[in-house]
Amino acid sequence: MDETTSPWLYLFGRGEDYQSYRRFGAHLVSPGVWQFLVWAPHAAGVAVVGDFSDWEPVALTPIGETGCWQGQHAGDVGQLYKFHITTQAGEVIEKIDPYAFAFEKKPGTAAKLCDLPKHEWHDAAWQDLQKQQPIYSRPLNIYEMHLGSFQRHEDGSYLSYQELAKLVIPYVKQMGYTHIELMPLMEHLLDASWGYQLMGYFAATSRFGAPEDFLAFVDAAHKAGLGVIMDWVPGHFIRNTDTLAQFDGTPTFEYQDPHRADNVRWGTWNFDLGKTQVQSFLISSAMYWLDHCHLDGLRVDAVSNMLYMDYDAGKENDRNVNGGRDNLEGQAFLKKLNTSVFAAHPEALMIAEESSAFPKVSAPIDMGGLGFNYKWNMGWMNDTLKYFEMDPYARRDHLNLLTFSWVYTYDEQFILPFSHDEVVHGKKSLMHKMPGDRYNQFANLRVMFVWFMTHPGKKLLFMGSEWGQFLEWRDYSALEWVDLDDPMNAAMQQFTKTLNKLYKKRPSLWVNDHDPSGMQVTKGDGPEQLAYIRKGETADDFTIVVLNLMPEEIQNYPIAVPASGDYEIVLNTESYHFGGTWRRLQRTLHTTGEPMDGQPDQVRVVLPAMSALLIAPKKIRREPHEH
Incomplete structure (x- = not known):
């Protein structure tokens, strides 16, 4: 040869x-x-x-x-x-x-010694569905997981891929999610790296079993109607001397220039993304997971580090050959990656974890973009958490932390992430971030989850957050499943399940996520309440969202509606089923015949303290001139 x-x-x-x-x-x-x-x-x-x-x-x-x-x-x-x-x-x-x-x-x-892992696939129906229905106009609600700490044996040892499939897939399905996102499962040495410092770009980690068992996990998820996404790390790799570093005694996979090769922030080596053989290696890795392992997408980690010369610590003055700060070969590689992936898998999810203001990350390459089809909305996440961590009475002057997102919501195709990064290393769990006593923490968390699930953009939530785990995430032990013995945690889990299923059931909450026509704000100047309408593809498909961001009940509260008739409250976060205090709930609402906030009519409700309501049309009537 x-x-x-x-x-x-x-x-x-x-x-x-x-x-x-x-x-x-x-x-x-x-x-x-x-x-x-x-x-x-x-x-x-x-x-x-x-x-x-x-x-x-x-x-x-x-x-x-x-x-x-x-x-x-x-x-x-x-x-x-x-x-x-x-x-x-x-x-x-x-x-x-x-x-x-x-x-x-x-x-x-x-x-x-292991040839290409073999598996007899049974996911043809799932694969056909992905090709027939564009993901943009479908619900996308991702459950982010670290398999090593979802659950463990009593002796602290890992569950196998087979055991995890029997446990994880029914749970995620029952909770109403559409996809599972796995933190990197490619082979890595250090547990505390969570899989982000890799050595094996084609090997599912041996921690949980054989490669064939991982393929069976993916197949089982698909048969259950769940997609599987994995975090993938093409920017940098582990330093260990017996892995890829200085592979032939010289810089091989990393940059020749030791300054460029050195990734100070993560203690790793940067791939030389301009080297053609490295491009073949990395794009082949992406194809292996998408093609051979049937993954539905890749969340590409640390994209900002590949976009800029000066992103890393100590490199603030680094510049390219043209004197700019753009990493020219990194940007070219990402375009080549996405072009190659979508040529083979047009239905794939290619998600950028990117935290800068780099333009058109999720725009097609022929429109000047990087070619991803989704980007994490880190700005929305940071502002939302900053707002909800405040004491409610301190929020009055800060509603812009929520409403500013509306300025750039449609600049990219966004996923809204409450990821593992926000609930670790002293940042506290989502529930523990909320202000007030335990009751008020859960009330705030429920309202924040409604904001999360009804704001334009697809969704991602890290495991344990769905029931309001108090402890922040620890990679070295299982989630605190014992929390569910507490009625408040069990009620929070029930709320998240109900909200997830309601999200999937109502197309107005997702079909126009990336189109400005999909949302109309009716009350956005606060400072204590927000109201907006999420709109579907037909005039009668809409959901009205009302947030009361203060711990004070409001009687006879007016809400603008786009048509006269009867409405129903399909979700009240203060229902006692969810841990709230309301046992008697308003159901059917009748319009008053009074226009409001640019809408032809209104309904009036009792707006519970620190709550969110979702209101849907039940039987509406429109005047002949209305469309």
Whole structure:
């Protein structure tokens, strides 16, 4: 095999082999015989060592001028192996297989002989549905998870992929979510990194079982009608010397310039995103998870770090060749990534975790964008939490923390995230952030969740927040499921489930998330209440949202409505079923015949203290001139 007879080696060198995982690494080529292929462009020699050779080196052969090395050896599935790289200085260094599909359990870093994981898929109906219905006009409500701390055995050990599938999938389905987002499951050494400091870009972590078990987890989710998204980290990788760092004794996957290679903020190495072979490697990783593992999307981590030269600590004065702060090769890589992914998977979710004001992150490339189809709305999240953490009587002068989001809501296709980052490292859980005593904390949390679920944009909530866990998230132990023995937590869980299901049931809350026609504000100047209408595709499909942001009940409160007739309150956050005090709820409301706030009519309600109401048309009538 050489570059003249292997067009994919040529494409790999050009940064255009997007299924390089089918060739690189270890693959079974005949019964008991494995072929090894590795990229080590500046190595003086490469050998494979493993259980199958009693850890004696088996030399590989260079393939022309490609920088790739190949060879074959007999071995059994599951046997461990590594590469021995002889550097130009004559030093022999031990390295992982960058393309391995499986690794031994930490703290070891040896790969396992494992060909492409196999699974008999049963998700054709799910796959067809994704292709038929654009995600933009569907409900998208994501349950973010860290599998290692959702639940554990009594002795503190991890549950397996199989055990997690039986536990997680029915729970997430029952709670009314549409997707599960998994924090990085690619192989990593340090538990405390939560998977964001990676070494295995093609290997589901061995913590929870075999690669095939992970595929079965995804299949089970799809059969249950749940999508699966995974966090993916193409910007940087773990520093450990036996992984990707200085792979052939020189900067290989990282930048040649040590200043650019050094990621100070996360203690990692930055990928050289301008290097074509690195592009083939990373885009192939994305394709592996989307294509071979049937994931529905990737949340791309730390996009800002790939957009700017000066994003990292100590690099405030870094500039590109044109004197600007843009990371030109990083931006080009992201466009290439998204172009490649959507060419193969038009229905995929490519979500940017991006915290700057970089324009058009979620716009198509031919419109000057980066090509993602979603971006996390970090500004909305920060402002919302800042507002709700205040004492209610201190909020009067700060309603703009909520309403400012309306200025830029449609600048991007946003996901509203209450993620793991907001409930860890001393930040407190969402419930614990709320002001007042325990009762008022839950009342505030319910109102904030209504704001979250009715504001334009798709949704993401981190595990445990749905029942108001008091403790902040800890990666080293299970969620505090014992909380659900407390009636307040159980009621909060019931509220979140009810709200999730109501969200899915009412198209007006999601079908026009990215169109200004999908929302009309009727009361936005406060300072104590907000009211707005979420609108669907027809004149009769709308939901009226009213927030009382003060702990004071208001009698006979007027609410503008877009048509005369009868309305019903479909959600009252102060219902005793949800932990509130209201046992007798208003149901049917009749319009008064009085126009209000630019609308043709109004209804009047008792607005509970610190509450939110969702109101829907029951039987409305329109004048002939109304549309």
